[in-house]
Amino acid sequence: MVEHDVLGATREAYDAAASTYARLFRDTLRDSPLDRAVLGAFAEVVRASGNDRVADLGCGPGHVTAHLNGLGLAAFGVDASPAMVELARRACPGLRFDVGSMAALDIADGVLGGVLSRWSIIHTPPRELPVILAEFHRVLAPGGHLLIGFWASDGPSRPTQEVPDHAVAPAYRWSPDHLAAMLRESGTAEVARMVREPRPTDRRQFQEVHLLARKARAGAA
Known part of the structure; x- marks a missing residue:
């Protein structure tokens, strides 16, 4: 499991x-x-799978969960911060938000058509990330999709880098190729990625990456 002191410190900071x-x-x-x-x-790819149930993991104040719901998904949010969950419930009273840990999700095996992890892995120490990715794989149904967003490290020779000045809690950047390989090892294979260059107005001049991955269907090679 992800170290309790790391999770606790991040929760308190948020x-x-x-x-x-x-x-x-x-x-x-x-x-x-x-x-x-x-x-x-x-x-769109989640709806096409026939299972529109999606977990927004690390949902924060719930604005992205609400956006997914507006796109026709049965979206609900999970966050480690009780204060964030309370804000999300107030802002989006018709949606479900739960306090929980990505390392030990209170979600049954194989029930989700999609998992969104939007900048929610950045506070996970690198040695602990396989636990999180295994949980994403566990809760996804066969053929389900994962969309994971993060900051890129400086080239493939640097698989992880610490962000020195994150305002809330210690944070990390990841090599997209390295993270894609970790996803494959967890049983969730990359199908697409978007890499956005930093804008001149961005405080942090890091590439932003979204990886879209898919859990193999039962019986697939």
């Missing part, structure tokens, strides 16, 4: 920053057509 975080990030999708396009493609 509890303290929850109101500020919600105010700063609740309108980010409105100003990001590429992010909306990626989420739209994710929603």
Whole structure:
């Protein structure tokens, strides 16, 4: 399991920053057509699978969960921060939000058509990430899709790098190829990726990456 002190420290940090975080990030999708396009493609492939149930893991104040619901998915959110979950419930009273850990999800095996992990793995120490990816694989139905967003490290020779100045909690960047290989090892294979170069106005000049992966169907090679 992910170390309790790491999870606890991250939870406490986001509890303290929850109101500020919600105010700063609740309108980010409105100003990001590429992010909306990626989420739209994710929603389309999930709906096509015939299972529209999706977990937004690390949902924060719930704005992305609500966006997925608006795209026709039966989306619900999970976050380690009780303060974030409370804000999400207030903002989106018709949707479900639960407090939980990505390392030990209170979700049955193989029931989800999709999992969204949007910048929620960045606070996971590298040695602990396989536990999280295994949980994503466990809760996905065969043929289900995972969309995972993160910051890229500086080239394939640097599979992980710590972000030195994250405002809330220790954070990490990942080589897209390295993370794709970890997904394959967990049984969830990459089918597409989007890499966006940093904009001049971005505080952090890191590439932003979305990897779309799919869990093999039963009996598939």
